[in-house]
Amino acid sequence: MSDKVKSEAQMTETMVDEVNAVVLPEPGEASAVVPLETASPEVREEIRSRMDEIDMSDTNSIVSFGSAAQGELQEISQAMLTGVRNKDVGPAGDGLRDIVATIRGFSISELDVRRDRSWWEKLLGKTAPFAKFTARYEEVQAQIDRITDNLLKHEHVLLKDIKSLDLLYDKTLQFYDELALYIAAGEEKLKQLDTVDIPAKDTQVQAADENDQVMRAQELRDLRAARDDLERRVHDLKLTRQVTMQSLPSIRLVQENDKSLVTKINSTLVNTVPLWETQLAQAVTLQRSAEAAAAVRDANDLTNDLLTANAKNLRDSNTMIRNEMERGVFDIEAVKQANADLVATIQESLQIADEGKARRAAAETELKKMENELRDTLASAKSRGDGRGDTTGTSVPKSA
Template identity: 55%
Template structure:
């Protein structure tokens, strides 16, 4: 702790220890108010920053370069193309290159603009970090001063007032009560300042994270402009040079390649057809899996027949018992009806 900071903390502690309730309530309020300004500044940075806009031209450039197939340079022309005098693959690629080059230049201009904006954001975040760090130290000074004032009140001021109130003076007792109330207010105020300091502590790494993301995007844009595009042009130059060399002996190579392709194709076809024929020859009349499956189904059919027969026999027995019961009930009902309809006996 520097002498200047020690002197400042001592002055703040003395002022708040001797101050009234209003001074205690406003203690550190200015330092706490800075959290709003820092949060507003971070929010403005987030609103003004459109990472999607910065990434769009970057993705467009990558997609354009990927869509330009350098490997197509020097491809063989068909016989029809040769007879009709159509353009050679190298000429087509060079024409396509002119179109892609225009798109790449437009994307580079957009990326440079976004890169400049991101660099400004990085500088702004450096200033914001410095401001937040000052705010953090200011809160720490107020907290240290508040704790020092609480210690002074607990060790000296309140015991002195307690001795005065012990004499029975009513005004001294009321003054002691007010002093204790201010002491509690100061303790709560110091606690609030500690919470605010925690918010400041969390804001510091958050600012660095946002700044690191901006730096990473700037590095990606720079790498694409400085490395990817020149490398693409270099690969195109090499491809065109190789393609022109290939065109000089293209006919001989085509004939040799065709012969090799026929030989290998016939050999492959012979091997494949032989494997298929031998596989069918070596198969039995029935596959064991089919026989096993048929046997399982037959056994299941027999078991199902026996089970269904047992169930039918059981249902018939139950139905026969039910019929006997119904027949007995019917007979009983008819006998009762006959007894009711018989004439009374003569005396």
């Protein structure tokens, strides 16, 4: 809730207390219809002044008898209805329901900051749980600010209506009392007509001559018709007074409902909404703390894993290094193998040398043999005395 709305709500709280402190008067015995003969001098004067408004020869004065008392009341009612539209019915209650629906839509239990996004959420590009959580909080905060602002406006309208209803109740109560005076005046006038005016007019008809008797009889009939109209008008005023008496508790009931609603709205704005906002802020903080705790836990787990891995690596490395340190420059087995290989190599070399020497000796013998054979062949060819053989034979040098 914004600071402006909060400040206005606190200022309105004083107005709500003032409105609730107003006590409206109830109709008492003074509002009863009092006959003229038993009325106090002041009331008797009021009744006589209203009797003077009746002109039995003027039908309009009879029909409109008592209507002047309702004029001011009608003006107040019309002023209250000015600007009222059907859409304005019940907006404050709707605002309260909207706040409840908004808060209930914020479900913390559905949030798990530790879980990874599902493949479906990744496919749709949905945000991570905590990012979604904070975005939801910001959305709820904006909705609460908007609803509380509307509630404050409705609260001002309801306060205005309550004050108007106070005025309407006072004027209705005055109208109720005024109707009692008009009814008393009408009944007194009817009584006067029945006991004085109509009998007097009847006497005039009886005493009139034949030429004037028809006119006097018509006047008597008109007077009796006017009397009946007045009686009906007085009856209507009695019905109106009864309805007016019923409207007084109706006004009080509507006003009490408005007062209760204003009190509820003010309590919601001043107490409930800040409490909700505090709880929501705590929820966000708790989630952030949970996320931080998870990060710390992961760091601790990583540290423990590193310590364990390093200890194992140290042990393995130490074992390998110590083993290498305790070894000689050459392993005895390697030396023995190398010595055996060397001896075998020397023996093989000697054997190969002997074999090579034997092969060279054999080859030399063969070479000598082949040389002797060639020489003998060439000698045989020379003894035959052919020129080719001589040339060929002499071309081979003699052996020493």
